[in-house]
Amino acid sequence: MIDVRPPLLEEMPAYYRALPYATGLPQWEPEDAAWHGGLGPWPPQRAPATAERLAAMAAADSEDGNFHPMAAFVDGACAGASAMLSFEIRVPGWRTVGMGGVTATGVIATYRRRGLLRRMMQAMFDAALERGEPLAGLSASEGGIYGRYGFSPATYLVRWELARHEAALKPAAPDAGSLELVDAAAARQVWPVVHAAVRARRVGELTPQPGRWDRLTDEADGANGPLRYLVHRDEHGVADGIADFRLPWSADAATAGTLVVEALEAANPAAYRALWSLLVDFDLTKTVVAAPRPRDEPLRWMLADPRAMRITRQTESLWIRLLDLPAALSARSYDVPGELTFTVEGDRMCPANNGTWRLQADGSSATCIPADGAKTELRVSVQALGSLYLGGMSAHHFAYAGDIAEYREGAVDRLARMFRTEPEPHNSFVF
């Protein structure tokens, strides 16, 4: 018998044992190796979490009102685990929308492909709708899993490299502010302030989980060395930018002298430029590696030679799924005013999304109301709407792929123009 429901506190250890990160099973892409590069190509295999560790995780998670676990029990045994974290995500028009972020998902190998994830996903969608969250989001371990549940990529992230001797910046006015290397305690104070300023004006950025920056430390991470923290302050001494970077040790000439930027945020162009000016020309280094970064990194256009920045890796980051289509589409704004009548079909997990809808947007506000019976201009899949929602993808591409069918000439172009946003949406962390 299959039972899908939130686990009880005493069931949490069994719940965690369904998760790869608790059982020590391999990860598809160990983040440090795949993204930052480093000495060891793969970090060492993690040991399964101890009973004490599982108990501590259960205690912490049960205190967290934004953590909504879901479990699948087969004949009483916990065989599958997943969870949603409640976030607020910034959408076009600088508003925020509630999003259930799917995280910590696993089905024990001997129980897989029996529909346990599908059932957990359905239960989590229903619970998110009850909490009033019109969106679900996630970052995917494998690209082939989540489209069937209505998710589709909405943001990208990249890793880039720059050779220091090619990284001359175009001339610019001198910085009126100042830079300072600080310790982890100071960085923990600055990060929330800078992130809040950035988040207010970045589509795709998420509210950080409580304690997000608590783990910042001055301790060395083996040969990768310690994280170092560079803060920018404006001319009044107010912190408006921060970067976390490492200078890993290497015996290999190919990777020696690499400066790895793991995070950098700035609330304005002057702070952004000042931070990068030092990091791309750091004494005794040869190469700068940065990840995860936005695809439309402005630094490229500050370089005298824009080709010097080489994107060495790109993947999709946040996948979006519309749970409540009219609430989601009327919560964002549309830079290009317009009107569209479109039809969604075949959404079995959120059937209220099906039907014909009329979206009307005047540049600052929008309405999305049922228009069943009206002449439709487009058929749009719920996946295409997920990708288009934050404004980073082109509707034309989804028309090529068959996710959008045009019944009135010019309707795809109108959809594309209405949904696009500038700059490209970005989320600086995954969950």
Ligand SMILES: CC(=O)SCCNC(=O)CCNC(=O)[C@H](O)C(C)(C)COP(=O)(O)OP(=O)(O)OC[C@H]1O[C@@H](n2cnc3c(N)ncnc32)[C@H](O)[C@@H]1OP(=O)(O)O
């Ligand atoms: C958001 C995150 O947390 S990402 C982390 C996801 N977790 C992992 O990658 C850990 C390892 N993988 C697993 O634990 C499991 O394979 C899961 C959780 C991904 C899938 O669990 P399952 O219970 O097997 O999924 P379920 O049986 O509901 O599958 C539904 C459908 O997805 C397909 N599917 C599931 N996983 C995969 C996959 N990795 N690749 C391709 N198809 C898949 C199934 O074949 C099935 O297809 P169908 O609807 O056409 O019949």
